[in-house]
Amino acid sequence: xxxxxxxxxxxxxxxxxxxxxxxxxxxxxxxxxxxxxxxxxxxxxxxxxxxxxxxxxxxxxxxxxxxxxxx
Amino acid sequence: xxxxxxxxxxxxxxxxxxxxxxxxxxxxxxxxxxxxxxxxxxxxxxxxxxxxxxxxxxxxxxxxxxxxxxxxxxxxxxxxxxxxxxxxxxxxxxxxxxxxxxxxxxxxxxxxxxxxxxxxxxxxxxxxxxxxxxxxxxxxxxxxxxxxxxxxxxxxxxxxxxxxxxxxxxxxxxxxxxxxxxxxxxxxxxxxxxxxxxxxxxxxxxxxxxxxxxxxxxxxxxxxxxxxxxxxxxxxxxxxxxxxxxxxxxxxxxxxxxxxxxxxxxxxxxxxxxxxxxxxxxxxxxxxxxxxxxxxxxxxxxxxxxxxxxxxxxxxxxxxxxxxxxxxxxxxxxxxxxxxxxxxxxxxxxxxxxxxxxxxxxxxxxxxxx
Numbered sequence: 023x024x025x026x027x028x029x030x031x032x033x034x035x036x037x038x039x040x041x042x043x044x045x046x047x048x049x050x051x052x053x054x055x056x057x058x059x060x061x062x063x064x065x066x067x068x069x070x071x072x073x074x075x076x077x078x079x080x081x082x083x084x085x086x087x088x089x090x091x092x093x
Numbered sequence: 094x095x096x097x098x099x100x101x102x103x104x105x106x107x108x109x110x111x112x113x114x115x116x117x118x119x120x121x122x123x124x125x126x127x128x129x130x131x132x133x134x135x136x137x138x139x140x141x142x143x144x145x146x147x148x149x150x151x152x153x154x155x156x157x158x159x160x161x162x163x164x165x166x167x168x169x170x171x172x173x174x175x176x177x178x179x180x181x182x183x184x185x186x187x188x189x190x191x192x193x194x195x196x197x198x199x200x201x202x203x204x205x206x207x208x209x210x211x212x213x214x215x216x217x218x219x220x221x222x223x224x225x226x227x228x229x230x231x232x233x234x235x236x237x238x239x240x241x242x243x244x245x246x247x248x249x250x251x252x253x254x255x256x257x258x259x260x261x262x263x264x265x266x267x268x269x270x271x272x273x274x275x276x277x278x279x280x281x282x283x284x285x286x287x288x289x290x291x292x293x294x295x296x297x298x299x300x301x302x303x304x305x306x307x308x309x310x311x312x313x314x315x316x317x318x319x320x321x322x323x324x325x326x327x328x329x330x331x332x333x334x335x336x337x338x339x340x341x342x343x344x345x346x347x348x349x350x351x352x353x354x355x356x357x358x359x360x361x362x363x364x365x366x367x368x369x370x371x372x373x374x375x376x377x378x379x380x381x382x383x384x385x386x387x388x389x390x391x392x393x394x395x396x397x398x399x400x401x402x403x404x405x406x407x408x409x410x411x412x413x414x415x416x417x418x419x420x421x422x423x424x425x426x427x428x429x430x431x432x433x434x435x436x437x438x439x440x441x442x443x444x445x446x447x448x449x450x451x452x453x454x455x456x457x458x459x460x461x462x463x
Binding site: 062070083084 | 435
């Protein structure tokens, strides 16, 4: 049961991170296409926000990993 | 003088690594692998030995502060065989395992019997610490000659020469122009360049060591990343401007009620920033490690459930996937080092920035747009 919960948690974290980073990449691509000269700034802020989103997702994944180990 | 310093460090490292007792203790595996064919956890957590699995283990020195003073041992085995009463935790209930009359460690967690002076602190050198030193050592031996080269004028008055100088000048300039300058106020960023560069390169090397055979990325340990985050925390707090403290304790341009409410929020905010920094790096490096080991161990799990032929057949697929994750991890090693320094620079920049709130709203708007 704990394993199932952990698997669901990891899957949901991955799903949420995928949606989040997908949206982010979409925005960044749109921005770069519209204004290619700003691509450097866009890339920098995209990486920062990607790292922040990923941090939230990884917190979920670490938690579900702990659930498997401890349980 | 610096030359001697470097030689001393080199000798100390060699001594620490050469006192090896290559005793491949077989029951190390037998203790934990009751359900899973692959012992994932021993690869992820910190340990008191360096793991060179098919060849054996190198035990690291143990250093304790007990109630009866300091104890220093060359290895865990010599601590167990000394007459100072150190026992492996597993041996409190079971019969100690011996190899040729020498007691060998099972869990590497040492304790003392009831009534004896107990261990208060365990300062032992661990696997992650050794790789941490190794990363810092590499940064040392690359950058001190490089700095001396610039002191002589190579690269300043002439063009940079040599592969190393060209590679690292690119990276150093990248940190200066893309990390420090946009985030930290123009007149202050030079003061923080040494910290940002040191953090970037040592994190980068520590991350990349995880890709070496038998290598361990010590940033996959929460204590290492926490130490790095604490450094950033002190850098932000010590060099903070007057406006930073004003923002924390008396937030400008809002009603008094909200000013009071903002105090705890701002104080907590100061701690959550480095905390997030610490957790992000740790989680990224650990998850990469776990992913690689999981993909490799999938071969062994298939071997158990579907037989050897299925395992051999599918191994190409798993190894291909591992290779992909490997490349991704090399990329992540750079990205995470970059993210760590850029967020550090951002926090330092936020703290050292000097706002002008006394000149009314127009100025604030202008400031926001500049």
